[in-house]
Amino acid sequence: xxxxxxxxxxxxxxxxxxxxxxxxxxxxxxxxxxxxxxxxxxxxxxxxxxxxxxxxxxxxxxxxxxxxxxxxxxxxxxxxxxxxxxxxxxxxxxxxxxxxxxxxxxxxxxxxxxxxxxxxxxxxxxxxxxxxxxxxxxxxxxxxxxxxxxxxxxxxxxxxxxxxxxxxxxxxxxxxxxxxxxxxxxxxxxxxxxxxxxxxxxxxxxxxxxxxxxxxxxxxxxxxxxxxxxxxxxxxxxxxxxxxxxxxxxxxxxxxxxxxxxxxxxxxxxxxxxxxxxxxxxxxxxxxxxxxxxxxxxxxxxxxxxxxxxxxxxxxxxxxxxxxxxxxxxxxxxxxxxxxxxxxxxxxxxxxxxxxxxxxxxxxxxxxxxxxxxxxxxxxxxxx
Amino acid sequence: xxxxxxxxxxxxxxxxxxxxxxxxxxxxxxxxxxxxxxxxxxxxxxxxxxxxxxxxxxxxxxxxxxxxxxxxxxxxxxxxxxxxxxxxxxxxxxxxxxxxxxxxxxxxxxxxxxxxxxxxx
Numbered sequence: 449x450x451x452x453x454x455x456x457x458x459x460x461x462x463x464x465x466x467x468x469x470x471x472x473x474x475x476x477x478x479x480x481x482x483x484x485x486x487x488x489x490x491x492x493x494x495x496x497x498x499x500x501x502x503x504x505x506x507x508x509x510x511x512x513x514x515x516x517x518x519x520x521x522x523x524x525x526x527x528x529x530x531x532x533x534x535x536x537x538x539x540x541x542x543x544x545x546x547x548x549x550x551x552x553x554x555x556x557x558x559x560x561x562x563x564x565x566x567x568x569x570x571x572x573x574x575x576x577x578x579x580x581x582x583x584x585x586x587x588x589x590x591x592x593x594x595x596x597x598x599x600x601x602x603x604x605x606x607x608x609x610x611x612x613x614x615x616x617x618x619x620x621x622x623x624x625x626x627x628x629x630x631x632x633x634x635x636x637x638x639x640x641x642x643x644x645x646x647x648x649x650x651x652x653x654x655x656x657x658x659x660x661x662x663x664x665x666x667x668x669x670x671x672x673x674x675x676x677x678x679x680x681x682x683x684x685x686x687x688x689x690x691x692x693x694x695x696x697x698x699x700x701x702x703x704x705x706x707x708x709x710x711x712x713x714x715x716x717x718x719x720x721x722x723x724x725x726x727x728x729x730x731x732x733x734x735x736x737x738x739x740x741x742x743x744x745x746x747x748x749x750x751x752x753x754x755x756x757x758x759x760x761x762x763x764x765x766x767x768x769x770x771x772x773x774x775x776x777x778x779x780x781x782x783x784x785x786x787x788x789x790x791x792x793x794x795x796x797x798x799x800x801x802x803x804x805x806x807x808x809x810x811x812x813x814x815x816x817x818x819x820x821x822x823x824x825x826x827x828x829x830x831x832x
Numbered sequence: 833x834x835x836x837x838x839x840x841x842x843x844x845x846x847x848x849x850x851x852x853x854x855x856x857x858x859x860x861x862x863x864x865x866x867x868x869x870x871x872x873x874x875x876x877x878x879x880x881x882x883x884x885x886x887x888x889x890x891x892x893x894x895x896x897x898x899x900x901x902x903x904x905x906x907x908x909x910x911x912x913x914x915x916x917x918x919x920x921x922x923x924x925x926x927x928x929x930x931x932x933x934x935x936x937x938x939x940x941x942x943x944x945x946x947x948x949x950x951x952x953x
Contacts, residue, residue, distance in 0.1 A: 492890040493865035683864075683891055756912070757868050758888050783867040783890050790868075812870070812886065 463509035464604040464664040472672075472679055480577035482510040485681040492683035496785040499650060499688055500826070503610035504680035505671050512580030513600040513658055516571040516591065526571050529594040530564065533586065535707060535730045537717035541566045546632035546645050548715050550707050551586060556735030557703035558710065559586065561695065565632035565645060572632070572643060574605065574656070576697045604664035609654030609688075611829065612676040617644075617655050620670065624655065629830040638667055650685070651692025651828045691784040691791055693750060693823030699761055700748060700779040700793060706732070708739035709795070711748040711823065716740065747801035750823035751778065751792040753809070755816055758783050758790040763809040765794060769817070771808070775800060778809060786826050793823040835923075836899070836939060837948035843923060844899045844942060846933070854927040855887060855896060855918065858952045863889040866918040871907040872929055878902060880938055885928050887918060900938040902931030 460483035469476065474485030485507070487495060498504055518526035527538040536549040543566050551559040560579035565572040575583045580599075587597050608617055617624040621637040621644060632645035643658040659667050671677050686696070695701045701710045708716075719725045721740055728737055753759050759781045764774035781792030796807065801820060808815040836844045841859035845852045860866065868888040878884050878898035885896040907929045911917060917926040933939075943951060 486891070487864065491865055493867075496890075687890060756915075757870065758893070760893065783888070785890070 461510075463507055464661040465507045465509060465668055468665050468668055469507065469679070474679070474681060477682075479682055480510055482577065484510060485679070487681035487683045488679050490678055492681070492687065493785050495678060495680045495684035496687050498678050499610045499680055499684060500652060500786050501610070502676040502678075503608060503612040503616050503654075503674075504650075504684070505668060505677050506607040506609065506680050506685055507604070507668070508607050508656070509604040509661075509664065510577035511605055512573075512575040512577065512583060513603050513605060514573040514575060514584065514587065515596075515598040515600060516573065516587070517596040517598065518570070519594055519596060521569070523566070523569060523571070526591075526595050527566075529591045530571060531720070531726070532730055533590055534564070535716045535720050535733070535736055536564070537719045537726075538564060538571070539726075540717070540719060543568045544631055544633040546630045546647055550701075550712065550715070551583065552707070552730060552732040552736065553703055554731050555703075556706040556732030556739070558697070558701045558705055558707060559583070559703060561697055561701060563645070563647065565643070567632075567634065567643075578698060600658070602661050603658050604661050606657045606659065606664070606668060606671070607648050607650075607654060608657065608671060608677070609648045609650040609652045609680075610676075611653060613652070613654040614831070616671065616674045616676055617657075619674070620667075627655070629653070629832045638670060640667060642667075646831065649692075649694055650688035651694070651824075651826050652688070653829050653831045687782060687785060690780050690782060690793070691786055691825045692828060693793065693825065695748075696780055705748075705795070706736055706739055706744060708736060708744040709746050709748065713740060743798055745798060746776065746795045747798050748779065748793055748823065749796055749801045750821045750825065751781070751794050751807070751809070751818040752821060752825070753790040753792065753816055753818050754806070756789060757811060757816060759792045759809045759811055759816060759818060763792075763794075763811055765796060765818075766808045766810065766815060767800060769808050769815045774810075775807070784825055791825045792818065796820065835945060836942035837945070837951070838897070838899045838942060839951060840897055841952075842896060842899050844939075846939065849933045849936070850905065851900060851902065851931045851933050852927045853884075853896075853899060853929055853931065855922055856948070856952075857922045860919050860922040863887060863891070863894060863918075865890045866915045869911040869915045869918065869928070871911065872904045874904050874907060876904045878904060878931065887915075896928060898931065899942060900931065901934040903934070904929055905932050906930040
């Protein structure tokens with residue numbers, strides 16, 4: 449009954465915390481070319497619930513950390529250059545603030561989603577592991593005229609997430625508690641040269657901490673020694689972000705989905721839209737601005753299965769239980785431990801997404817009703 | 833009463849011409865937290881090796897196969913409301929379904945406890 453994976457795989461990369469994961473009983477699996485812990489002995493369900501109840505520590509060192517430094521010395525030159533690649537307002541991003549963004553292609557599709565921080569004299573980007581090589585090439589091709597582009601391969605990235613994250617991190621970094629949601633700045637943690645942002649990808653309050661690779665294990669061990677903190681694997685990271693309605697690149701968003709279709713229009717500031725100060729001027733602007741004005745043909749929505757059966761990625765969606773042709777599909781789905789039942793998100797034609805009500809997912813030959821709604825199944829507890 | 837095992841991690845317990853089938857403790861430990869179980873309809877004629885039930889963990893869905901041919905006589909309804917029982921008592925209370933054995937000769941190809949222990953070692 450268990451799937452066996454006997455396929456030969458290329459050698460996997462390791463994060464600076466690999467040995468710690470193994471020592472702590474992490475069940476290691478390949479992910480985006482890295483050997484990563486999918487869970488620890490606690491198990492996915494309890495790791496998920498623990499993160500929402502106390503604090504969880506995630507190794508996200510596989511993600512890419514990139515610095516864009518303006519050759520002119522003027523940050524606005526780097527910010528303006530980056531605006532050619534993303535539909536977000538980077539010029540107005542205040543020092544020590546962070547913003548969610550997407551690299552778009554000429555068709556308005558999403559090449560990757562990322563976080564951009566203003567570090568006063570340079571920009572700091574965090575991009576997805578699976579896309580980081582392409583992202584670097586994309587940045588070098590497009591921005592080398594204005595920016596020095598440096599990939600920080602010698603840094604690890606930890607996420608400390610959950611309602612106790614502030615109390616825990618404050619023991620090692622006095623200034624942590626003064627950060628608000630989406631603040632992001634270089635700060636010493638245990639005296640180490642870290643970058644700390646008050647953000648994450650779980651729907652919880654928390655922090656992401658970029659730390660020199662050589663000190664990553666020292667910091668992770670100190671955080672894990674705190675009574676509130678458990679190590680959390682990628683399994684719970686996925687169920688946490690799914691319940692919070694957050695997109696996973698390659699699943700909920702990719703080059704075939706625009707930010708508007710993906711219900712990420714909230715992340716595109718007015719200044720970059722028609723009627724704004726700097727409308728367009730980014731890859732795919734024609735498509736994206738038109739969709740902002742007139743609507744997109746389809747939308748990402750939350751889908752709550754009415755029964756108990758999880759409805760997973762790839763399940764076809766139908767308008768009626770006996771309809772012949774699918775109208776969309778599930779992009780992410782599974783069991784939401786905090787919801788206590790199955791949750792999913794997927795794409796539907798805009799008219800049906802707006803109408804709401806029920807659609808039917810095909811699972812093992814049965815048509816299961818799913819209620820259309822917001823993809824956010826748990827209320828975020830961000831500290832704004 | 834003997835318990836037999838399949839290489840796919842089902843167990844089968846035979847009493848007269850009735851077989852009770854579940855998944856092994858090893859299987860549940862590999863699956864992780866079970867959140868949903870889909871059981872066959874009573875009266876369904878199952879062929880040996882046919883997908884009979886589905887067990888879903890937080891991570892993924894896995895098929896449970898009929899270890900032998902037979903008609904479904906009974907299913908464990910409590911797994912519908914308390915699927916986590918598969919994690920706590922896979923080899924006992926969390927049985928999946930009972931079959932009326934069609935051909936006892938099919939039992940001969942299954943593993944005994946020692947062979948199964950070696951299989952999962």
